Amino acid sequence: MIENEKNKGSIQMQRQRISKRQKVNKNKSVSINPLVLGVDLGGSKILSAVVNVKGEILSRDRSTTPAAKGPEAVIQAMLESAKRVLNQAGITTAELEAICIGAPGLSNPKTGVVFTSPHLPRWTDVPLRNIIEKKMDVKTLLLNDTNAAALGELYFGAAKGARNFICVTLGTGIGGGIVIDGEIYAGSLGTAGEIGHMTIDTNGPKCNCGNTGCWETLASGTALAREAKQRISDGAKTSILEYADGDVNKVNAETVHKAAQQGDTLAKELIAQLAYYIGVGLANLIHIFNPELIVIGGGLSNIGDMLLEPAYKLAGERVNKTAFASVRFARAELGRNSGVIGAAAYAFREIGKLK
Ligand SMILES: [Zn+2]
Known part of the structure; x- marks a missing residue:
């Protein structure tokens, strides 16, 4: 099952901003409104969203996690979801500042390794961050999904x-x-x-x-x-x-x-x-x-x-x-989007776009 959502008006505005940015300024590190890809990896669903620095979702993709098929199948599903959500937003990986994955279970944000997860069978010491970074060729980060939710509420929700x-x-x-x-x-x-x-x-x-x-x-x-x-x-x-x-x-x-x-x-x-x-x-x-x-x-x-x-x-x-x-x-306040918005907040913070 795949559900797609998008806010056309918002995407159009964002596109205008992006094209303006590209004409005016080719140096991404000082771009006006950077974009990141937030991913909420769950035991039953994968939620991916292109998010701007205001915590606004430009496009969102929800698909089923093929958890029973093991890590390789899940990672493949994540990559396909990323491709769809970028297409929806009308952008390429080159326009992403970073990707951040909120993963369930025990993981190390410094090494980007998922140790184990009760909801993801056969995941043992999977270097998820490095795998995604290599496949997507975009700086990638990893953190625990509930920590991502907390960061989402801190920057854009009930804990501002x-x-x-x-x-x-x-x-x-x-x-x-x-x-x-x-x-x-x-x-x-x-x-x-x-x-x-x-x-x-x-x-x-x-x-x-x-x-x-x-x-x-x-x-x-x-x-x-x-x-x-x-x-x-x-x-x-x-x-x-x-x-x-x-x-x-x-x-x-x-x-x-x-x-x-x-x-x-x-x-x-x-x-x-x-x-x-x-x-x-x-x-x-x-x-x-x-x-x-x-x-x-x-x-x-x-x-x-x-x-x-x-x-x-x-x-x-x-x-x-x-x-x-x-x-x-x-x-x-962020409901089901707390994971993707929180992962995005973490990415923006790590690249110095959020204080
Ligand atoms: Zn227990």
Whole structure:
């Protein structure tokens, strides 16, 4: 499946700027409005976008990640996606200042190597940055996808102007991006920010990472669906199944949310339990980092106030009052484009076009 989106007016304006730039100034390092290619490599989809220095998307391409076929097939799919998105924008690789890839799992932004990723089978120590750079002949950068999302929010979204904040992505798992003093905190190898795997309950459910009771086993969309299925199988009285075609296997975070909106007691109870665990994890983050802001994104956050308000309240009950009073909570603003826009922001920063 391939979806293409473009904003014709914006592209036209950009083209005019580009042609003006080429006539006036052949030195790219001082060009008026440089362009980069941001890539959000996910376990299920590849999103590529040509982005300008204002964080505006000129063209976007979404395709399925052939994850099961291994690294070579995925890299080939990334190259094809890049070709399509450049065609859409009407530009060539020569007009790109840089490419930046946001990759899932553990990677090192300094060496450009993806160590391993739970969503990409057979990816072990893949030098992704160098491979793409060689094939595309454009300066290429790599960073973790959730760190990219945090940078996107910092430059163009909910965290503008913040110096110390944490971006929490609540989805099928939980991702994190930690920004300290305006910089991504990547740790010694570049694998920091794996907040979804902090232990909340040593006796809790088994996690994909091999541990038990990680935050994401208790406070993610997967956790909500698992608990709902369990309670339904145990015979609980609920309308959740009505939203899942009567099939317990189709129960997910969305069906629980729909039932809760209609006042279903079990659904409301499950969301309250989820909020509790989200709050516990947020309290831990506030204790450790004393952030000025926590940005909450990801599909699960679309449940909204019903989930987030009690989570914030619970966090407040578990944290020093002064530290808690200084924290602001905000919803992420960039949605599904946070990865590509954030990767672009990183590229612009690395080439000195963003401060
Ligand atoms: Zn884990």
